[in-house]
Amino acid sequence: MGATMNLTIDGITPGLAGSLFQSPGTGVATPYLGCNIYVTQLNVAALFLTDANGDASVPVNVPNNPALCGAQLVVQGAVWSGTGSVLGMDVTNALELQVGTAPPSGGTFPNDWIHGSANCNTNTDPPIQVHQYAPRTWILRQNACLNYEAPFMYLMIGDTKAMLIDSGATSSASLFPIQATVQGLLDTYEAANNLPDLDLVVAHSHSHGDHRQGDGQFVGQPNTTVVGASLGSVQSFFGFSSWPTQQVTYDLGGRVLEILAVPGHHSTHIAFYDAETGALFTGDTLYPGFLFIPSLNSYKQSIARLTAFAQTRTITDILGGHIEMQATAGVWYPYGTVYQPNERVLQLTAAHLFELNMSIQAITGSTTQIHNDFIINVF
Numbered sequence: 001m002g003a004t005m006n007l008t009i010d011g012i013t014p015g016l017a018g019s020l021f022q023s024p025g026t027g028v029a030t031p032y033l034g035c036n037i038y039v040t041q042l043n044v045a046a047l048f049l050t051d052a053n054g055d056a057s058v059p060v061n062v063p064n065n066p067a068l069c070g071a072q073l074v075v076q077g078a079v080w081s082g083t084g085s086v087l088g089m090d091v092t093n094a095l096e097l098q099v100g101t102a103p104p105s106g107g108t109f110p111n112d113w114i115h116g117s118a119n120c121n122t123n124t125d126p127p128i129q130v131h132q133y134a135p136r137t138w139i140l141r142q143n144a145c146l147n148y149e150a151p152f153m154y155l156m157i158g159d160t161k162a163m164l165i166d167s168g169a170t171s172s173a174s175l176f177p178i179q180a181t182v183q184g185l186l187d188t189y190e191a192a193n194n195l196p197d198l199d200l201v202v203a204h205s206h207s208h209g210d211h212r213q214g215d216g217q218f219v220g221q222p223n224t225t226v227v228g229a230s231l232g233s234v235q236s237f238f239g240f241s242s243w244p245t246q247q248v249t250y251d252l253g254g255r256v257l258e259i260l261a262v263p264g265h266h267s268t269h270i271a272f273y274d275a276e277t278g279a280l281f282t283g284d285t286l287y288p289g290f291l292f293i294p295s296l297n298s299y300k301q302s303i304a305r306l307t308a309f310a311q312t313r314t315i316t317d318i319l320g321g322h323i324e325m326q327a328t329a330g331v332w333y334p335y336g337t338v339y340q341p342n343e344r345v346l347q348l349t350a351a352h353l354f355e356l357n358m359s360i361q362a363i364t365g366s367t368t369q370i371h372n373d374f375i376i377n378v379f
């Protein structure tokens, strides 16, 4: 029996892709209906499959292994780039292709983020710093001289949609042109990749004002949807039917985000995991600064769920909403400062999440607990 791998990859026909998977050996046609495949390269050396967690090879002759579904599969070697659907696969032939889980790309960071000024009248930084973290991911930081919160915002682009997580702490488009900045990034990306206008979703880590003041700039713009601030709006937009324990996905086109409800800092708080980069976007639930926790029990459960989730994913960076710690361990900036000349880097690791989980589960009431890279503050 020959191969039954059928792919649709950027318009490449199933026949062509299938022929590349032709097997001279005997085998069992094994359908992987509904799986996504992300083909970056092609190689005719060996075939193996790894599971959704990037663990060691799953025996390729196991039919209908559910661990292979819902994950990105990568053909490693050297021919194509694109996305499609795995309709079927002869996995008993172990001699033609390498197929494995897409390793998260991770990303890069600038040497310095803009961090305000001792005298904002002489501040010459742009209102928004734009940093390309990965090929389809940008980190934006608001100038602290516009608002001491100096939040971070994140833009991710998929094949058909883009998502902005958070819109900043200032509403004025002239002072803080977040919509124009994001549209400029989209326009440049679309032109470079010969793409039509992408739909933009403006979502939020949570509904505190410093994360959504820029929303008004996006309302009424073409191809743009702004997720509402209410809990009901968040739940209905992302399809949560069982809040907060349910885990949902949102597909940007060849880039499926996993979304968890993480109330505790705020009732609407959600976290986003991006398998393309391995980044976990945690908003104000976890960042290098003051973790303000008005709802301890909700927060404990959220951090427990987030920890369990992170243990089954490759987390390259945990990216939150602010920086309030100094580069010196355990030292913070005073609340409201607009000048952070020696601030800690933005990125945290899964180890920080595990450290937070260990600590928070033992806390039973109001407390302030200073860690090297964050401060737990239970009201």
Ligand SMILES: [Zn+2]
Pocket: 149, 151, 208, 210, 211, 284, 321, 322
């Ligand atoms: Zn915030």
